[in-house]
Amino acid sequence: EGCVRYVVRTANSGDVYMQRLCSQVLCNLSVDSRSRGKMADQRIIPGIIDLAKVDDETIKQGIAICLSRLGLDLSTRDKIVRHGAIGAIVNMCTFPFSDDQTARVCASSLRVLANDERNIMHIVDGRGIEALQQLLRRRKANSDLGCVQCLCSLMRTSDGLEALKRKGAVIDILNLCKDKGCLTEEIGTFIAYACHCLSQSEHCEKDTAKRVQEAVDALSEKFSDDEDLIVLCSEIYFNLTGIEDFDASDMIPTLILMLEKTPSAFVQGHCAAALCNLARIAKNRATLLGDESLARILDLARSEKLMTKVQCAAMLSLLTEEEQNRDHMATAHFVHTVMDLARLDHRDTQQRCVIALYNLTRHSTTREVVRSAGAEDLLVALSGKANEVTRRGCAAALCNLAYDTGTEKRLVMEHDLVHVLLITSFVSTTSTTTKFICVKALFNLFFEGACHAHMIEKDVLWGLAEISKLDNAHTLRLAATAFANLSKDYAAEFVRKSKGVKAALLRLAASQDPETKCMGLLGLYNVCNAVVEQKLYADADELLPTTLRSLAHKVSLPELDGSDYNPVICRYYLQVVALCSTHEVCRGLLSSDCNVVLRRVRDHVVKYMVEGAPVPISIHACRTVLCNLTLDADSRATLINDDYIKLFLDLIRICDMEDMDPLMIGVASMTFNAHDCPKLVQEGVFDGINMAIARLQEADKAAGRELGVSHDASSPLVDSICHSVAVALFNLSQCDEVRTQIVSLNAGDVLHYVFQSALYAEETNEAAESTKLLAARACANLAFGRINTAKLVKSGICDLLVYLAEIADKREPAKPPHMLYHQVSTRRGLFDSMSSDAASVDSGDGGAPSSPGSVGELEDWALNLIRVSGAIRNLLSFMGNHRDLIQGGIIPVLVDIASCNVLLVRQNCAAALRFMTYNQKSRALLIQSGAISIMLEDSRQSKPKGGGRGKPGDDDDDDDLVVNEALLCEI
Structure with missing residues (x-):
């Protein structure tokens, strides 16, 4: 320590030679760590710093080396920094060196101090960066390395890096790559380090990033064999690609x-x-x-x-x-x-x-x-992963693979895709989006009909039922469409499955989404249709009433006059109602709890009447509902009492011939009870009958067929309509209150038309035979009352009475009238409103009708003879009818049937023949036919009862008078 102090004092002598020697001594002493501790004394360091101020390159070189070595130890580094070592080194760096070695030493000493992050800002504030920049610009390889090393040390902190950017030192470092002569491998390594620091900085400008990229390109090209440098360059590239907007x-x-x-x-x-x-x-x-x-x-x-x-x-x-x-x-x-x-x-x-x-x-x-x-197996395996995005991607990929026609069978059969989608949708995921994709994939699979059976075995119906519980419009729409597709051919499977499937269809039909509602109603229609057509009565008892209640109280329809009116939805709705109406319980519900459905049917018919452009299928469904309601007494009463008769008339007016057939059967069915007939006639039911006959006549005219002239056989459809009209008129004819009214409404013309139409039907047509019999009986019934007999006779009913007399005179039991009613399910119901007793007949006076008495025990042929004889007797009571009846061949008929053993028939025939004796033109015909004997025989068997002049049955007081028949004929 004493030696060092002596050297420092000697250096202050001012002798340059002595100062060079002192700087060399201090440089040598700083080699040993033990001596560095003595040299850090506060009395020694200022002297060393002062020695650095001497304008001698050799002295500065030695002092720079000394300070750099003192900076190696932490204990001495802080002391020399505190006494201004950084400023001294910066000043030395700015000295105009002639030897590059001195510059390198000065830069290295500054780098040693910069290794301590605490000194970085001291160097920055002490203009160390400017000094290093000055050295770099000299482009000397020896000094460049130290400068780059020092500057790289300053980059270890964000403040130091920002200072370097601000002072332009970064550009100076990167520009070294352009000087191939100064660019050594060591310098290149430190430049790469600097580029790495810059690429990792939080705010690296695009211009700087571009310079870094160019520098790294140059380094990787020149030092491509340096593996470590290439690794660092690749990492810099990675960092640069992460810079935003670069x-x-x-x-x-x-x-x-x-x-x-x-x-x-x-x-x-x-x-x-x-x-x-x-x-x-x-x-x-x-x-x-x-x-x-x-x-x-x-x-x-x-x-x-x-x-x-x-x-x-x-x-x-x-x-x-x-x-x-x-x-x-x-x-x-x-x-x-x-x-x-x-x-x-x-x-x-x-x-x-x-x-x-x-x-x-x-x-x-x-x-x-x-x-x-073969990616399907991989996608199926990955669909079970816990990652929601992976599951969704697998479902979407499988959905797309099922898009192409012809691929569905392979996916369903080989890869069991139905199970995969169901498990993914209901077990693995809770995501509505994933569930929607699974449903869409199932929807694609439904386009291959050959897969449907296998899919149903894999519980796809259960899956769709669960999907229908989701609160997602798109998912529900797909589920409804899938149900509609499957129900087309496998509706029976829907019925056999759990109640959840049926409930799902009802839930979808009640949706507010128009497409979902439409497809839900279509699926419901297919299922109900299968129940009706396959006669699954046990299932129908549960399904059809439940469906009807849902249609009434849960399924809403768009307003008929609103902008959201959808004719397809209304059509499917009405078709389902039509199928439900085939069930007896449903018909009762329509008349009571579910009458809102019936009102909707009426509203639709009214809409079609107003618009004049009916939807054929919807009209067909409305017709079916109304006609089915005529099957039961309670539902018939609902139709009649709630003024639904007008609907029948409207439907007859707008429907085609095929729909008219069941409508007329319905009209005939409503006439079953006699007490309903007056209201029916009052509501205009006969107008419907006249419209039907007019339509038939128009069809005859269009076909060039005229009844009574052409003998072409009529079509089965026409025969059926005529039969229904005959049934209706027969039932109406048995009600005393309406006979006069219906005769005034051309009942006779209608009966004559249907009789003539049936007359030219095929001989094997049972319905046509029944039509003729019913029409004839109806005519006989109408002829009994106080009616306009002339209008009835002018309509040509004589042919009908002749026919009834002919078949009765054969003494063979007539076949019962063939009265049929066609439902949607093609079931037929029998109308049998005919009583076994004939209507009232006229008295011998031609006055008030009298009862024929109890004839219930008579056979059918006898009843027919009573009917026809009484009808002819009543018609002949008016002389204006004689000519038409005689021309129709009534006299031979009376003569023929008078030979039977029924007293009432003989009496009626005799009375009818007596009426014709008042007609001078008919007397010759009576004599020729042998009618005199019939009248005389009746006179002999009956006791005279007073009388007046010219009345049939009058005789003188002599009971033993014997009349000579031949003499009477001659007179």
């Missing part, structure tokens, strides 16, 4: 070249990460998809290093995002590489690879490559 697209060829030349796993990992960052920018992906680039990336994906594979998976996933780029990926090598990466036990990698496969399945070309590579 265009590093021109870096791609360099990275690809690095992958080719450098086998280092670290370099490959950094390059992969850099390329992955670059792939996030759309414009870079086209470059990465070049033949060489994509091949290197695929090769890189087979690296042994996990992180490299992870980065490659991310990169490949990004590359598949643009549709226009997917043609480059339509290779088996690309798809197999992605599939291999997806098998890694790495959550993020699996997710990225699944997304890549999903992107590939969005394009038809690459989708086929994915399918050929």
Whole structure:
């Protein structure tokens, strides 16, 4: 210590030679760490600092070395810094050296002090950066290294780095790469370190990043054999690609070249990460998809290093995002590489690879490559992973693979995709989006009808029922459509499954979404139709009433006059109601608890009448509902009492011939009870009958057919309508209150038409035979009352009475009238409102009707004879009818049927013949036909009852008078 103090005092002598010697001594003493401790004394350091101020290059060189060595020890470093060592070194750096060695030593001494982060800001504030910049600009290799080392030391803190940027030192460092002569391997290493610090800085400007890239390009090109430097350069590239808004697209060829030349796993990992960052920018992906680039990336994906594979998976996933780029990926090598990466036990990698496969399945070309590579098994396996994004991607990819026609069967049969989708949707995930994708995939599978049976075995109906509980409009729409598709051919399976399937259909039909409601109603219609057609009575007892209640109280229809009116929804709704109306319980509900449905039916008919453009299927459904309601007494009463008769008339007016048939059957059915007939006639039911007959006559005219002239057989449809009209008129004719009214409404013309129509039907047509019999009986019934007999006779009913007399006179039991009613389910119901007793007949006076008495024990042929004889007797009581009846051949008919053994028939015939004796023109015909004997025989068997002149049955008081028939005929 004493020696050092002596040297310092000697240095103050002012002799340059002595000062050089002292500086050399101090430099030598600083070599040993033990002496450095003595030299850090507060009385010695100021002397050393003062010695640095001497304008001598040799002295400055020695003092710089001494200070740098003193800065190696922590204990001495703080002391020399505190006494102004940094300022002294900075001043020495600015000295105009002639020897580069001195500059290098000064820069190195400053670097030693900069190794301590506490001194960095002292150096910055002490203009150390400017001094180092001045040395760098001299472009001397010896000093450049120390300067770069010192500046790199200053970069270790953010403040130091910002100061370097602010003072332009960064540019000076990076510019060294342009001077190939000064650029040594050591300097290059420190420049790379500086670039690394800059690329990692929080706020690296784009201009700086571009300079860093250029510097790194130069370093990697010149020192390509230095593996450590290349590793650092690759990491810098990676950092640069992470800078926001920095265009590093021109870096791609360099990275690809690095992958080719450098086998280092670290370099490959950094390059992969850099390329992955670059792939996030759309414009870079086209470059990465070049033949060489994509091949290197695929090769890189087979690296042994996990992180490299992870980065490659991310990169490949990004590359598949643009549709226009997917043609480059339509290779088996690309798809197999992605599939291999997806098998890694790495959550993020699996997710990225699944997304890549999903992107590939969005394009038809690459989708086929994915399918050929057998990716279905991998996607099925990954769909069970705990990662929600992975599950969703697998479901989406499988959905796309099921998009192409003809692929569904393979997915369903070989890969059991139905189970996979159901498990994913209801067990694995809680995401509504994932559930929606699963439903969409199932929806794609439904397009292959051959898969439906297998899908139903795999409980797809249960799955769809569960899906219908979700609160998502798109999902419910797909579920409803799937139900509608399946119910077309497998509706019976819906019935056999749990109640959840039926409840799901009702829930979908009640949806507020128009498309969902439409498909839900269609599925419901198919199921109800299967129940009705296959006669599944046990299921119908549960399903149809439940459905009808839901339609009444839960399923709303759009306003008929609103902007949201949907004719398809209304059509399906009405069709389901029509099917429900085939069930007896439902008909009762329509009349009571669910009468709102019946009102909706009426509103639709009214709408179609107003608009004049009815929907045929909807009209058919409305017709079916109303006609089915006529099957039961209670529902018939509802129709009649609630003024639904007008609906029948409206439907008859707008419907076609096929729909008119069941409508007329319904009209006939409503006439079943006699006490309803007056209200029916009052409400205009006969107008409907007249409209139906008018339509039939128009059809005859259009076909060139005229009844009574052409003998072409009528069609079965016409025969059925005529039969229904005959039934209705027969039932009405048995009600005393309406006979007069319906005769005035041309009942006779209607009966004559239907009789003539049935007359030319095929002989084997039972319905036509029944129509003729019913029409004839109806005529007989109408002829009994106080009616306008002349109007009835003018309509030509004589043919009907003759027919009834002819079939009765055969003494054979007539076949019962064939009265049929057609429901939607094609079931037939029998109308049998005919009583076994005939209507009242006229008295012999032609006055008030009298009862024929009890004839219930008589056979049917006898009843018919009573009907026809009484009808003829009543019609002949008015002389104006004689000519038409006689021309119709009524006299031979009376003569024929008078030979029967029924007393009432003989009496009616005799009375009818006596009426014609008042007509001078008919007497000759009576004599020719032998009618005199019938009248005389009746006179003999009946006791005279007073009488007046000229009345039938009068006789003189002599009971023993014998009349000579031949003499009477002659007179």
